Amino acid sequence: MLGISVIGYGYWGPNLVRNFSQVANARVVSVCDQRPERRAHVESVYPAIRTCADVRDVWSNPAVDAVAIATPVFSHFDLALQALRAGKHVFVEKPFTTTSAQAEQLVEEAEKRQLTLMVDHTFVYTSAVRKIKELIDNGSTGKIYYYDSVRVNLGLFQHDVNVLWDLAVHDLSIMDYLFERSPVTIAATGMAHVPGQPENLAYLTCYFDNDLIAHFHVNWLAPVKVRQTLIGGAQKMIVYDDIEMSEKIKVYDKGITLSDNPADIYQLKVGYRAGDMWAPRLDNIEALQIEANHFADCIANKRKPLTDGTVGLRVVRILEAASQSIAQRGAPINL
Structure with a gap:
């Protein structure tokens, strides 16, 4: 069972939680958001999903195999890099990063650690x-x-x-x-x-x-x-x-x-x-349901995502x- 944590529960985060919750052989373990009102909303809609305010709780949780990052663009690189170094597969909302140098580093980090890195190009x-x-x-x-x-x-x-x-x-x-x-x-x-x-x-x-x-x-x-x-x-x-x-x-x-x-x-x-x-x-x-299933399948079968980090790099x-x-x-x- 693939354990997923969604980081960021603003505009796009709820859509990620809903779609990843419907993926076979996967479950949303936790949602991380610094705002107490957003965590309270998760707890009221999904009582089985844990919430936290500190991403370090996500990195240290052995039940979390992958993270989906839905935070402001400026934070994508740091969060994705921390997740990869913690041994987590990464799904990042668009745009991938703020610079091509950051994108290149994430691609290299994922390849070095043999982890799945996918960019949320939903269309x-x-x-x-x-x-x-x-x-x-x-x-x-x-x-x-x-x-x-x-x-x-x-x-x-x-x-x-x-x-x-x-x-x-x-x-x-x-x-x-x-x-x-x-x-x-x-x-x-x-x-x-x-x-x-x-x-x-x-x-x-x-x-x-x-x-x-x-x-x-x-x-x-x-x-x-x-x-x-x-x-x-x-x-x-x-x-x-x-x-x-x-x-x-x-x-x-x-x-x-x-x-x-x-x-x-x-x-x-x-x-x-x-x-x-x-x-x-x-x-x-x-489309997001197809994408969520694709991410889980790529992790399970060690396949390259259709919109992997290299695609995100080209767009950036x-x-x-x-x-x-x-x-x-x-x-x-x-x-």
Whole structure:
């Protein structure tokens, strides 16, 4: 029986406790949070789960085999490093760390101790993203030309990270999973409209080593909530709308055809193809439940997680470079 302790019971912690409690051959042993009111809430909802205010109680508990960290970003590195050194497997909420150097150290520590290190990139485990991955891998879309994402809403301002680290991290993890390759150059611009606070609006462009390009628009100061991604392929184009309830993915048989006929030299060489649209059926399994089961399975069978520390490191490298680019007013940064 895998014993799990959840560290941090704020916004995301309750979701982790609920989903890890449903994993077969696993149980939530304890919840650690410094706030007495949050510990009291755990005790009222889950009387069988112990609570504590000091993480040292987690490290010294032999019943705890793994920890799930759902605390502010600045604390991820120290907590994860302490957990690994205490011999615990680690599941860390996104973003993984605040620097790539920290991420590299955690990856090395986990490998040295042969412990499972997994980053909570939840969207990778959604049925919608898994279906998109299937369509790309089986050749349905043809060569991918671009990835264009908008993730905006009003509110939820963060004080320790800018909007890219908070929102774009989702789309960067999706991009990393779908394309299985990293950009070579990035450029980003952003603006902070609240004095003394991080950027609340940003645009990020990722350039790859061919003609693939990815663009991300994120904003905490938008009048509406939009979660939409366009993926353009040579054969098919995909619209992924995470807010849509019944048809999150729509696949369009639309595109262009190019003519190489010498007779067309004085004619427009670009033709247009317009076919059908279809919406594939998706399952309704909660992504975090799939993710929790995956974490437990990787520990039990010594498998590499789909979103392991190396994936988290690649995403942090892009975010780190993006912050550098913003500071230089959009100057390109080579990775």
